[in-house]
Amino acid sequence: MPQGCAPFSSAEYDRRIAKTRAAMAQAGLDAIFVTDPSNQAWLTGYDGWSFYVHQGVILRMDGEPVWWGRSMDALGGLRTCWMSADSIHGYADHYVQSTVRHPMQDLAGHVKRLGLETARIGVEMENYYYSAKAHAVLTEELPGATLVDATALVNWQRLVKSEEEIGFIRKAARISEKIVQVAIDRAEPGVRKNDVVADIMHAGITGVDDIWGDYPAIVPLTPSGLDATAAHLTWDGAPMKQGEATFFELSGCYRRYHAPLCRTVFLGTPPQEVLEAEKAQLEGIEAGLEAARAGNRTADIANAFVRVLNKYGIERNGRCGYPIGLSYPPDWGERTASIRSEDETVLEPGMTFHFMPALWMDTWGLETTETILISETGPAEAVCKMERKLFVKP
């Protein structure tokens, strides 16, 4: 079977595993069992839409990572992971969504086979793909082992990107620029929102030249008018209307790497308060980018942005950004640091964030955002090259 499908070099996977093992050692762990599909892919290359059944990767302090999942997906493991076939294991189909068996019973057998019966094993307690039931069954099946919460242990290792990863994010950014332009071009009064989304998706999956488009971890969020006061509504078949702002929260995706980019389109003449908010938002973004320097903290970005908003009399609480890179549904964020005033993460070159200084007001919403890369020196780079403004179509 081909072992060359994983998208990165051996050196890159070696780097990741060494970094992860250092964190494991620091946490006093003999092994981790990771279920986050992004962590699985980051360590092994595994890629498939099979995370709706139980699967994961066991990483010990030596040896190859072990990928474990449903039998039919173990075949996918052979096609996409870099490890040898000996390190890929499947469980029988009668475990799948069974009311009488649980896949963690099978996993426990592998844990024992690997000599981890009495080990300290890190598990991702706070993850979509590690259910309360999975933890209960695994705990019961491994009475001699100690299961320790290692949520985000791997995610934190992903925070600083390698040159190879930044290359992927830059490719995703080319797609992001294209699809935001499509959204701006297609938005017109009377055009059904789903038709605009259809064109966005088509452009995103077609990609740019040989940069083919993968599926983003979040579908296009494209609410208009009052719907844009809520952050996460999707689309319907209603026609777009004169006098409404629509924000487009989009990301291109290249081999699971993202570069989110949002712009807002106003059809007609924006009210004065929207124009004033735009001015505040753009100045706030500039201030945020200036503050997004190696050695500063995530909080500095948030504070710089909010300080400008306050100057303009706008109150804003809540997060204004999160790290991005490799991801699977339902979230393209990495779920580690946050750009918010209480977060003290020190910025390092190679970190990438979705700087998300959106404004959701009482009767409208305005999203203008950037994927940013922390540089060696100077302010952060906006990775997508797209004019930063409210796009007005009179």
Place this chain on the structure above:
Amino acid sequence: MPQGCAPFSSAEYDRRIAKTRAAMAQAGLDAIFVTDPSNQAWLTGYDGWSFYVHQGVILRMDGEPVWWGRSMDALGGLRTCWMSADSIHGYADHYVQSTVRHPMQDLAGHVKRLGLETARIGVEMENYYYSAKAHAVLTEELPGATLVDATALVNWQRLVKSEEEIGFIRKAARISEKIVQVAIDRAEPGVRKNDVVADIMHAGITGVDDIWGDYPAIVPLTPSGLDATAAHLTWDGAPMKQGEATFFELSGCYRRYHAPLCRTVFLGTPPQEVLEAEKAQLEGIEAGLEAARAGNRTADIANAFVRVLNKYGIERNGRCGYPIGLSYPPDWGERTASIRSEDETVLEPGMTFHFMPALWMDTWGLETTETILISETGPAEAVCKMERKLFVKP
């Protein structure tokens, strides 16, 4: 605020809640807290891509359901749920993906406010959106309550569809027919797979006439050749090749309702073993549909299908179907009954399944599937109207 955005009639929501409460009474529960986005939408109409943060619905034995989630998504609740604003609650943004706070601390406050401090409360232990950590925190915050595993309690109530729901599934089926046809038409040697997927997505979101397309809960699965031996690989930018079979596992989606439909395209002249498998598969599907009658069991469908395969010398284990309808990523199945020989669920009119008699062989895969509706009398109806065969493009 509009309370008319939820897609179904009041009578339909009343029916659902009454049915759910009967099941709660039988399980001796005072309340349930459901986190499955499909269950939330089924009970309240809530619709948004916000399930990547903690949210859910509390249903007691009387009163409106209570929707609870992140503050910015509570605004989405006001836009999409049928309940009054008093029944929609948001938690502060500093709970989101925090390393020092957990949203379940906020939820516990609502549970107490609703008089459920010492209640027996059902939770969905086996769900993507109820993490091991969420359960641990909620348990700790509610020492007087008894948290009981109520996984799939609501899902089971969704098994028999109402006429209104069947109407939605039929609309999704029109989209499924269209996108499978697009896949068949576009598949040619030399065409990049992502370009085919771009056209599939475009057609799916555009929809059919006024049936606008929503996002399916699973992205197009479109593997070719050896990749089609694995069930859940997605696409890349490689051109399609002469001499390979490609299966297209697709579903249209109308307001979150699905009607999955798979067909396989062979570019070139199929080998004899593929043609023989096709023959066995088609005859097996006919036998399965014949067995899929009200009063029979899910196992009867699986056994009828496998009996035909065995006659042709083909071994097949594993599930060959599951109920479908309303769903959110990462799975369009309902995770209750399965079409497999050990499942004894009695078929009733109005049940809808994805009958999934796919064959994943050593060097190729063949998927020909149907969304089926159990009828009052006679065999099941294939809801999508699409020629059932291996599509050969010489």
